[in-house]
Amino acid sequence: MNDKSAFSWEQAKQVAEKVLFENFQEYLKDVEMQVLQGAWQGFTYEKMGEIYHLSVNYLRGDIGPKLWQKLSIALGEDVNKSNFKGAMERAWAKQQTRLSNPNTTVKLPTVSSVTDLSFPEGSVSLNSPFYLERDFVEELCYQTVIKPGSLIRIKAPKLMGKTSLLTRIIAYSQSHNYQTVYLNLSSVERSILTNLDKFLRWLCLMVSRQLKIENQLNNYWDTDILGSNDNCTVYFEEYLLTTINCPLVLGLDEVERIFTYIDVVEDFFGMLRSWHEKGKISPIWKQLRLVMAHSTECYIPLDMNQSPFNAGVPIELKEFEQKQVKKLADLYALNWHESQVEKLMKMVGGHPYLGQLAMYQVKANNINLEQLLQQASTESGIYNNHLRRQLEILKKNSELAEAFKRVVNSSEPVELESIQIYKLHSIGLVQRLDNMVIPRCNLYREYFRRVL
Incomplete structure (x- = not known):
């Protein structure tokens, strides 16, 4: 029996578990194990979906690409569904060489050898290996957004990863061939936010543009009889949702921007809540899925039956735990011991941005961690x-x-x-x-x- 035929599924699984733990401090998730074993057996994603009773788009658009990306990083070469066997067999051979010759060390490539180190600012891009998933958070969001008429509320202080999560929900929705719109409300001019009619017309126009649908506001906006909320609702129901005739994910970021605009906030959020309620019974409104991200609660009193902040699925982003901070340090190839992770967390806690900024500076500029922490709260x-x-x-x-x-x-x-x-x-x-x-x-x- 030649060497190639001797390489078995059990050995491949051991390789995957080992390199993923060494690079990410995690083992294969159940669904990742299913995709890997299915690919080993030559199954298509369609076949895997049939066997495991999972969405094909979920496997092809989310689990599969993420798994191959992590294996690419861990193995130090481009890995995909077609070529992963060869890459894993080579890693297995290196492991066996190391075991048979203890004096030989085989250095697995780190993330810095296969990606460009970029300054941490703003949201984490979709293709960045430095995005860390929180336990069950992403999976819950993905499962929710594909449900008809769903509402997701992401809440966390600034710089905690709300936008990064929101963009991943949108990307996941796109992998299901949904239409998507992302609007950052921090960009809306104050003159628009002080007038409900202007603001809702702005909303309809921006959604139309991102969907590449012709602006028909003048044909649907009836100011003689209908109020602004009703006009906006009609425009979505009779024009936008009808025209695309497929699920639409509307992502609203930095929603807290409008909390202080009394003339807008109550009616706008009441309208969003009514859309969510319509999605429970109306086929056309079942197409709309709302995702809202905000940095604090709405402290303007709202009727509990007209507020979207006590409906849908709440997602609160917490700080990273020590194991996640250690994992991030490993992604930066810093080779930190637990004591160094503890020193950083003693200064900045598990704050994602503050921790990553420190790791970037240590890695990119070869700064000593102790010196960095001594100067952390100073002007320098x-x-x-x-x-x-x-x-x-x-x-x-x-x-x-x-x-x-x-x-x-x-x-x-x-x-x-x-x-x-x-x-x-x-x-x-x-x-x-x-x-x-x-x-x-x-x-x-x-x-x-x-x-x-």
């Missing part, structure tokens, strides 16, 4: 620009600045007014402990204790 530290932006926000609200000053100067949790807690949490400066707060991390405590 790597967080200088981020800290100054946070300070500018506080300077615009003296009461909020005074409230946060109490927090950073106290060794115990501090009780604040609800509105102050909401605002400080949305900025990302505090953690909530029941009805009290503490600084989100020591970086903020040290810096703002000094400058406030």
Whole structure:
């Protein structure tokens, strides 16, 4: 029997488990194991979907590409459904050589050898290996967005990954041949947000453009009889949803932008809630799936039956745990011990952006971690620009600045007014402990204790 025929499925599975754990500190998920074994047996994604009772688009558009990308990183070569056997057999041969000759070390390639290191800013791109999935979060979102009339609410402070998750939900929807629209409400001009009719016409026009559908607002907008909400609803029901005749995923990012616009907020959110309720009974509205991302609760009182914030599936993004921070460090090929991960987390907690910025600087500029942390809260530290932006926000609200000053100067949790807690949490400066707060991390405590 030749060497090629001697390489078995069990050996291939061992290789996959080993290299994925060494590079990502994780083992194959059940569905990844099914895809890998199905590919080993030469099955198409259609056949796998039939055998495992899973969506073909889910396997082809999500699980499969992610699995081959992780194996490409772990094995140091381009891996796909067609060629993975050869790549894994070569990795198996290297492992056997290392076992038979303990003095020989085979260095598995790191992520930095197969990707360009880019400065961490904004959302994490779809093809970036530096995006870390949270336990069950992405899977729950993917399962929800394909359900008729669904609503997903993503809530987290700024720089916690809301936009990155939202773009992945949209990409997953596109893999199911859904139409998708992404709107960032932070880009809407103030003059539009102060007028409900203007804002809803803006919404309809932007959706039309992204769907590449001709603007027909003047033919559907009846200002003599219908109100703005009704006109917007009619435009979606009789024109947009009817024209595309397929599921539409509408992603609304930075929704908190409109919380302070009293003339818009109540009617707009009431309309979104009514659309969600229509999706439970109306075939045309079942096509619409709403995904909203916001950094804090809506502190404008809304009727509980007219608010989208107590409906749908809530997704709250938490900080990374230590194992996830270690995994991110490994992706940067830093070879950190647990003690180094703990030092970083002692300063910035499990904050995704702050942690990744530190790892980037250590890797890209060959900075010593201890020195970086010593200077972290100073004007010469790597967080200088981020800290100054946070300070500018506080300077615009003296009461909020005074409230946060109490927090950073106290060794115990501090009780604040609800509105102050909401605002400080949305900025990302505090953690909530029941009805009290503490600084989100020591970086903020040290810096703002000094400058406030």
